[in-house]
Amino acid sequence: MSLPSPSSPSPFTPPTPEQTAAVEAAIQTRHSMRAFLPTPVPRETLERILQVAARAPSGTNTQPWQVHVLTGASRERLVQRLQAAYNNPEELAQHAEEYAYYPSEWVSPYIDRRRKVGWDLYGLLGITKGDKARMHAQHGRNYRFFDAPVGLMFTIDRVMQQGSWLDYGMFLQNVMVAARAHGLHTCPQAAFTQFHRLIAEELNLGPEQMLVCGMALGYADPQAVENTLVTEREPVSGFVRFLD
Known part of the structure; x- marks a missing residue:
């Protein structure tokens, strides 16, 4: 049974100050959390989030996103396989990314930002430079969805091209804000x-x-020190040109 469409005001009605504040708060409080509580998330809540997120724009309404929601036993089976592969050097060497997420050659300012967020996180966790064992263990927590009760996997049809990946990014942002x-x-x-x-x-x-x-989703652990990390953002003057 499909959920009823979320009620919303007309797009031509100016938002109230409270609505404006709520939208801005949802965006500004979105941080990548790396420690979650085991508290379950009701399926109806997940369905509502994904239903709202599906209002993301896409070229000619192609809606290229496919979402796989893992909870309970299905999540645990995947976690066990991923951790076994990650912690086995021989098996790990057999796996490689299917597409390049990061540049093959880093340049400033991107490499500087990347290094800073990495060391800021490690600093909070007390991981010192050269401590490869703890770095490996921390990175491995990805494959437990940082203990979130819900793991999301996002796939796309291979026939879709670069524009659809742009659309996908807007859908992912909608999921996180919703x-x-x-x-x-x-x-x-x-x-x-x-x-x-x-x-x-x-x-x-x-x-x-x-x-x-993939994406971890759940209730963030407020006691986890890693969740206090708030990454820096450039001011508007650093990335915008206003042309009159």
Whole structure:
């Protein structure tokens, strides 16, 4: 049974100050959380979040997103397979990303931002430079969805091109912002792309489906020090030109 469409004011009605504040708060409080409570998320809440997120724009309304929601036993089976592969050097060497998420050659300012967020996180966790064992363990927490009770996997049909990936990014942002409206947090995770073959097997994906990314979703652990990390953003003057 499909859910009723969420009620909403006319797009031509100016928002109230409270509505404006709520939208801005949902966006501004969206942070990538890396520690979650085991508290279950009701299925109806997940369905509502995804229904709202599906209002994302897409070229000629193609709606290229496909979502696979893992909870309970299905989530645990995937977690066990991923962790076993990640912690086995021989098996890990057999897995590689199917598409390049990051540039092959880093330049400033991007490499500087990347390094800063990495060391800011490690600093909070007390992981020092050169502590490869703890770095490995921390990165491995990706494959437990940082203990979130809900794991999301996002796939796209291989026939779709670059424009559809832009559309997909808007859908992912909608998921994360809609989650905040329900008091939930998320962590989008490109780390899963390395294990696309394993994930495709576990989820019984057809050969036409390509993994875009994964995402942890749940209630953030307010006591976890890593969740205090708030990444810096450039001021508007740093990335915008106003042309009169």
